[in-house]
Amino acid sequence: MPVVTLYRRLQGRLRGRLPAVEPTPKTALIRADASPLQAQRETLDVVCALLAEAAVPYFCVRPLPDRPPVVAVPEEDRDRALAALAAGVHPLFAARQPYGRPGARAQADAGRMRPVRRAAPLLGDARVVRLAMYFASPSRTLTLGPESGLDLEFWAREGDDLVGPRPNPACDRVPAGGPVAEGGEELFLPLACPARRARAYRTRPEFLRRLLDDIDFPIDAVYTWVDGADPAWRARRDQAQREEARRVGGPLSEMATTEARFTSRDELRYSLRSLLMYAPWINRIWIVTDGQTPPWLDTTHPMVSVVDHKEIFTDPSVLPVFNSHAIETQLHHIEGLSEHFLYFNDDFFLGRPLAPRTFFEGNGITRFFPSTVHVPFGLPETEESPVHAAGMNNRRILEDLSGRTITQKLKHVPYALRRSLMYEIEERFAAEFQATARSRFRTSRDISVVSSLAHYYGYLSGRAVPGQVDYTYVDLSLPKTPARLRRMLARRRHDVFCLNDTSPTDDEQDALLARFLEAYFPTPAPFER
Structure with missing residues (x-):
């Protein structure tokens, strides 16, 4: 058996200081x-x-x-x-x-x-x-x-x-x-x-014996992914952007069209590695794309399937769309998707082992994870952020339904969902679903279904409960990010983390991200070529 001697530096906090401890030799297989x-x-x-x-x-x-x-x-x-x-x-x-x-x-x-x-x-x-x-x-x-x-x-x-x-x-x-x-x-x-x-x-x-709280139902994972460097995809997007600008009589929101929203740095590969490493109980994985397939993905593997937008949109005539809010209104239409599933963006990563009960109860109830960030009050039409505007629209829907007001966004972590509940709210709020599905780029009229509305609706109807998860958000463009990534790699203490950018990154920052992801998630998934 091949072995190697490893040296792990043991560190611990003591009254706010981080004392150095001599490396301890470990022999590992x-x-x-x-x-x-x-x-x-x-x-x-x-x-x-x-x-x-x-x-x-x-x-x-x-x-x-x-x-x-x-x-x-x-x-x-x-x-x-x-x-x-x-x-x-x-x-x-x-x-x-x-x-x-x-x-x-x-x-x-x-x-x-x-x-x-x-x-x-x-x-x-x-x-x-x-x-x-x-x-x-x-x-x-x-x-x-x-x-x-x-x-x-x-x-x-x-x-x-x-x-x-x-x-x-x-x-x-x-x-x-x-x-x-x-x-x-x-x-x-x-x-x-x-x-x-x-x-x-x-x-x-x-x-x-099958116990009361056993989670023995299948749980799938759904990803949405885009490669913004693909020339054919860029041509479709640019054409749609010109048509939309002519229709509305002016330029679209910069926050809806920024390049950072569509940039791929191979995060999907490592997010999938994190899923297989720390949640190997996942049953099947579905990757929703606009006619694209990652070149490293073995699409013949039985665990993973690539789903084109044309396969899930009830009205394919609205395609192509470049609005994640629109795509997310259609995810439950995936043929073969399990009743219980987790939804991931490709910048979500699991940081340590998580059991299914992190996201679901044994009776199928889902867990959601409220953030400390508030949904601002005001009118969505005057809100610059399409994300905040969607939260305001969700709030209006739920106020009309229940008389209760939502004030908190949800953490940017995997979202636990039930397919039957998605169909239910699609039928109940058909006009809002259809309007968002037709919205090629994010607008102030969108609703955000999988990242907010479904969870609060589930809570109000007794099918979702708040949960706890250790989470952190990393902005790749900040100067302190390299030191922060080093600490995260050494400690591996977060359940989930998100690596995102609020502005374009340079080659050095992209290389730093690549080294971090390869070091944190070195074990290839079985469906990588």
Whole structure:
């Protein structure tokens, strides 16, 4: 197995200062497909195989949200289990005691990963042990360790039962001599996709039940994308812009036609990588374009489809359109799109692993993420920003419907949507939908459906609730951006981030963005050529 020694600088905040800590050597396995799911799956496979080979009884336990996979062993077999792990794994396999009441030596070691052979004497009577292997991408810019490992639990015998050391979603005890069963990996690996079950694991029947809040329905992802450098597309846009300017008797809004709105810096490739790396539970991906296809995209891959505007617009005679508000009114018309889906702009990126429950409840209710930025009061006709004007129009619609006023925009993050709700509001507000769909460029008369109206309408009708997500917005044209990107790469602490530009960028800024994205998301998607 190829290995490389990595040096990770450990940093932490202390009273506002960022103290320097000596680099800690880490030895990692190089994986071309390095990702949190790959690391969890490979570690789980190794642990299960070693325990089975040593005839140590074990079963997989369904983990709580945002917890790693869990393997349970009877407490009476604790020493045999640790011996099997210590004897059967290479030095990359490490353990630590994240829970319990460690002794004096173990206390000093708490939080540190050690090879199983050296860690075992320090574990004391801990009933939960974190096990991990270290992995890295070939670029060495992505490393995975304890955060992508698993927890080994020791279940105590009480009479004829085994009792768990901490809560889990299903049950706290099972019969000691009860039957074993096999369950799909999606039950034990929270990032796995139910539709692409790769393997099954030994468990107990109690953990096979379909729970009240299980999200086992398919969730698709929809992107809108344009390559503003395409000569054929530019010719269509320029012609449409001239025709529209003649129709309205003057130039169009600069904010509706700025080049920055249509510039592609290969963000789509890396946004898709972020999706596959940190939300691999996504079922299918749909890329909506105006007769364009990214040259690096393998369109024969079953997971991804390119959808032309002509396929989704109910009135194709309005095409071509260059208004994202118009395109977004038609997304639910994609043939084959799942009921539940996430909508992405190509400048959205997932920054760390996110479970489906970030965006949906088990009963199908969607989550939306209000911003602290307000929708201004006033008249949309006098508003320079088409985005603000659309928010004002959404507010008028919902005030007429419910008597309630919306004041907040939503964060620029993936939008959780339901296809049936989109059809419902399209029918209910048909005139507004049709007017926006016919609007070739953004105007003050638009509504913004997927980034505002659908979510507030869903909330008012009991089908959407506010959620929480750690988010940041980066303006690529600002002087402080290079330092900010370096911090983001080092810490990887945001759930979602948006990389956008409010003014044109230069070659140096574009090169900086390319280096950052390749370093943050080095693992290619399976549908890249």
